[in-house]
Amino acid sequence: MDAPPRSNTLRPGDPLAGLLEGPRARGAFMTRACFDPPWAVRVEDRAPLTVMLVVRGEAWVLPDRGERTRLRAGDLAIARGPDPYTCADDPGTAPQALILPGQECRHPDGRPLNGSMDLGVRTWGDRLDGATVMLIGTYPMQGEISGRLLDALPPLLALTSDVWDCPLTPYVAEEIVRDEPGQEVVLDRLLDLLVIAALRAWFARPEAEAPAWYRALADPVVGGVLRLLQDDPAHPWTVAALAAKAGVSRAALARRFTALVGEPPMTYLTGWRLALAADRLRDSEDTLDAVARRVGYGSAFALSTAFKRVYGVSPVEYRGRSA
Incomplete structure (x- = not known):
């Protein structure tokens, strides 16, 4: 058996701080999605990390591999790329839109949507007061250091409102539709904070399997x-x-x-x-x-x-x- 350390020169580092060291969001894609059922969006953007926060209504997240997840108001999901997935009001709804790399949006048959679903500043979908409203943040690039973070996450994790309560939600919902100087930087930092809050809650759970x-x-x-x-x-x-x-x-x-x-x-x-x-x-x-x-x-x-x-x-x- 190894002897205990002979001094207090070192203190154990904060595991979460160590995990989150590295690149931060820069020019992240953020949008508010508003839908009426039936709706479904196929996501094939190969983004390394996407956060989905349900503000109103409910949604299913359906990865090609792994368990499907149902989200209700207040719930959050984090999808780890690059594997594709579908978001829908119901698992049986056929996709009506396809999201490709660079946030290019097309019909499932490949025809461009040409902005037909734009609803204003960073808002997209059927109508502003749709039955389901989601706040979505996507990290467009993967830095080599953030790969350590991605390795620590399952392909899809979900936090329900009964196990976490994020005070950032109202602020993110308000800021995501603003169009002011420096707004992109504000949203980048808010996305970082939202991810950190979610990961703190996730890694506090016994079922979270962190890397060695x-x-x-x-x-x-x-x-x-x-x-x-x-x-x-x-x-x-x-x-x-x-x-x-x-x-x-x-x-x-x-x-x-x-x-x-x-x-x-x-x-x-x-x-x-x-x-x-x-x-x-x-x-x-x-x-x-x-x-x-x-x-x-x-x-x-x-x-x-x-x-x-x-x-x-x-x-x-x-x-x-x-x-």
Whole structure:
């Protein structure tokens, strides 16, 4: 049995904070959908994450694989992409609209809808006072870091109003139809807050199956080491240095870290550094040398070698594809 840590140098990190570190919504797609039955919308936009909050009425979310979910007023669902799904008033209703990547909207036979269902600012559907009203927020891009969040979620999760009560709902409903300067940024932040509130409620439930690294953040030894690696990836960490910070032996840390996280500390650090580099390549104009130094590589060449080994393309090619 490993000896307990000999010091209080490290404290276990907040698991949810660790899970949510990384890219935030930027230019997210948000809309208010208003429908009268019968209605059904087929979603094939391949978005990494979509939030659906029912304000009035009810809706079914019908994934191609997995269990269908019925939502009532106050309920929320999060769909993890890229798998398609259908939203409808009833499981038997045939889709009347098809949502494709880029939020392109067509008839099921492929004909464009040409804005025929537009009802005003960020509002779409049959009529403004439809029997069912849903607030929908979609993250259009997946950053490499947010992949850790997606891995922690089932394909479709639902929170009913009896297990969560989100005070953001009225504010989101009010802001989603505003057309004022800076409104896109306001909605991005509101979507982030809505997701965080939902995930806090979800991960508090015993049936939520979090990934190994997420659970490990609560460990008094490994959680502190994970926090060090996440907060300062550019530091020249070694297992010996991490063990000293944690107050345990190198062997004890390596054994405990691998058992809880599923990979050794240095392997985890490499993955974290490369995820940060990928995100930086996509979201900034930093030179390759600057990105390398920022994430802990001594040169652009060293970063390129490691990056291509893991991602299969060079950093330059990755940046070009992201653009």
